[in-house]
Amino acid sequence: MRVILNGFGAVGQSLAGLLASRDDIYTSYGTKIRLVGAGDSGGGACLEAGLDLAELVRTKRERGTVSGCGRPADPKEMIRDLEADVLVEATPSNYVDGEPGMTNIMTALKRGMHVVSVNKGPLALALPSLIEMATYNGVLLRFSGTVGGGTPILNYAKNSLRGEHITSFRGILNGTTNYILSNMEDGMAFGDALADARSRGYVEADESLDLDGLDAAAKLTILANWVMGMKVTMPDVRRTGIRDVTLQDVRRAAEDGSAIKLVASCDGSLEVAPVPVSRSDPLCVNGTLNAISFTSEHSGTQTIIGRGAGGIETASSILRDLLDIRRAVAG
Template identity: 60%
Template structure:
């Protein structure tokens, strides 16, 4: 299986590490030999149609900060000079070319999430699908903004679009809902889908103010320098959109979610809830009427959903099996890379059956 990997940050590099360390085992268990034939980062590209040397690729990235410095028997598309790097149009053009021209079965899209216009992920995914490539993405932006049409485009082109790592990091929340409850029906669900806000709320529970908790989250690397996507509920809303489309068969995007972040949650609110055995959590929910909401809610301390720290949790209400909860780490480079591998195996299995399903 030949793979074009676009985006070589923490998740991309962990994918390379995972493919490197597990190559033999993956072949034995799944009959699959995944090869990265092209890897693109923000500064350039490394290409080898027989498969990049992953050890060297990781080394080059570590030493030079870009895969563009990768040399492999001369099969190297050239270092880009600084001027060229500044020329974003040219850079854009090159990624398009690579997706179109390099022979590969799958595009793995791992560029950073952008919830404004979904780029560059949206163009990358669209191009790949149009050129008959299956797509595995960990980028929430394109899905949050255009999931119904992307799924349709993939179906029309007979390829698969998979995105396990977009919700719950390595925790197989989407798989659980889709594959584990055959014959049953999910009526509604609610979840803690954002680790950063859950960490902040957990620390406020211990007596810190919002600002202190945020500062603590930043110092531990749980919050971005600009944490608004988390704090204001955008990240949770994006994940909710993905779950609603995939699990409930809805056709929705970000604009269909009513959402509110945690900025207005005061320490007093939290301590008052605590007195009644409750805690305030940022809950993303799809109710029985299929209304989509992200908002701070007080829930019972003893509910399985009530997890602390950076954990994610989702409770599904099923028609026959009652409430079912899945809990796990919601982020992490290796965790998310393992979700990509899961998707690649699924793509491989569908290919070997001669069917591409969405």
């Protein structure tokens, strides 16, 4: 399986490390995953026989780009011209126009390449069209790492609950805001809680993605499309962030045995908003954890809890998607 990896940040580097360390993939899954191209904002590198994974990571750390490994290549041209089976799109999420991921994904799909995206921007803005484009071109589009990081929430809902009707779901899908709200429960004011989260590197460079619920809304949109078959995009989400949550709100909830959480819910309509969640509800997790409860027709409500982010966790979800594509294609 020949893979082009576009975006070589924490996730991309973790993926390279993971692939290098997993010498059991061929024996266990009957495929060898070969990175034939890699690109980042500084340039690109390609090699039909497969790039040297350790060299890629080393070069990136030393020079800030993978450019210089293998044969030089322009990342955009590579996606258009290089022979490969799958594009892994791992550039940062952009909720304005989804670029550069949007063009990368569309180029790959139109060429008949499968796509694994951990970039949420293009999916949140255009998932119904992208799924249609993949179907039309007879290829697969996978994005397990966009929701729940390494916690396979999308796969769980789609495959483990096969034969079931999921009627609604609600989730805590952004670890950063959950960390801030957990701090506020311990008595910290919003500003201090935010500063603490920032100092730990939990907050996105553009803090609005976390605080105004954009990240949660993007994940909600992806879930609604994938799990519920809804054809929706981010503007369909009613969205309130956590900037206006006060210590008083948090205390009032605590008196009722609840905690304020930024909940993304899909129950007919789509909404992201800070609401009280009972402490006895398994959904009510603290710190940077993510949690999601699916309610199904016959199996009751089921909750999955796990870490929602992290380079290595997200890289492991990409590997799962690649193996999933391999299995589907091998029939």
